[in-house]
Amino acid sequence: MKRTFKIALVVLCVAALAFAFAPSAFAKKRVIFGGGPAGGTFQVVANGIQTYKPVKAVEAFTVKAQTSAGSTENLRKTETGKQQFSTVYSGQVWQGRNGLLPKDSKIYNNVLAVAWLYGAPAQLIVRAGSGINSVSDLAGKKVGVGNAGSGAFANCEQFFSHMGVWDKIERNAMGYNDAAQAFGNKQLDAFWLFTAFPSGAVIMAAQTNDIDMVDLAADAKKSGYFDKYAYFGELSIPAGTYRGVDKEVMSFQDSALWVANSKVEDDVVYKLLSLIYTDEGLAHMKAMKKTFKNMSIETGSKYIVTPFHPGAEKFWKEKGMLK
Secondary structure (H helix, E strand, O other): OOOHHHHHHHHHHHHHHHHOHHHHHHOOOEEEEEEOOOOHHHHHHHHHHHOOHHHHHOOOOEEEEEOOOOHHHHHHHHHEEEEEEEEEEHHHHHHHHOOOOEOOOOOOOOOOEEEEEEEEEEOOOOOEOOOOOHHHHHHEEEEEEOOOOHHHHHHHHHHHHOOOOOOOOOOOOHHHHHHHHHHHHOOOOEEEOOOHHHHHHHHHHHHHOEEEOOOOHHHHHHHHHHHHHHOOEEEEEEEOOOOOOOOEEEEEEEEEEEEEEEEOOOOHHHHHHHHHHHHHHHHHHHHOOOHHHHHOOOOOOOOOOOEOOOHHHHHHHOOOOEE
């Protein structure tokens, strides 16, 4: 009886060890992809990559999309490794590497480029007939300036400070959807966005308000903003992008980048790029949001002025996009 019990115990131990060391028993390595607030495109990027079936099927790791305040928070969390991947504006990556972030002289060397995603233009929404034709006209007004910790907020502070109005407005730090709702309730005179168009928040605001947009490029050129911050580029928002705005509106844009912490394994970066930058992967991203219409092998390594992650460098070189 004792011998039978011992044999059974040995069998059970062996079975337990076999199960414990079976490949399926090990939990997948989790990598965090920092997105953004509700109503913003950053979160769509993270969700899009997390939900793509071939990404979900990877055995070595799993991608977890995580909300955040936006670009500035993503930059800091990616630098420290709290997030392995994030979406961050190119200008902030460049400023971080050069110790030029506002009120932050830290050097951010651990944030490396993976791919260019889309161009993100500044947009300033006002009421039609409000008389607000320039950022300078905002003095004394209530303005939604983006979430604290977001790229929208940081770029708003930078531009409005450059224009001399940052300390002359009643600032309301809030996300795009909240700002659109407050604008609709007459609690704001204007709200600022730094995201691809068409923005769902602006569409929402235009459903209940007659809106207009300010020509931000005119302010930028006249004030020397482009000379001081050369990573911004001028662009036009076509007439009819939003209901009631039947004219072309000029603005400026930064680029939204997919970035990675320097300690993320090269194979992880390479694997994700090899899955997303296929015909099927790009179609999946474009189905998530039209903003990603320009994502391609040809654009993925362009417009980037800071170092690539080694895994990304390997991928883009194999595609003939980098020397």
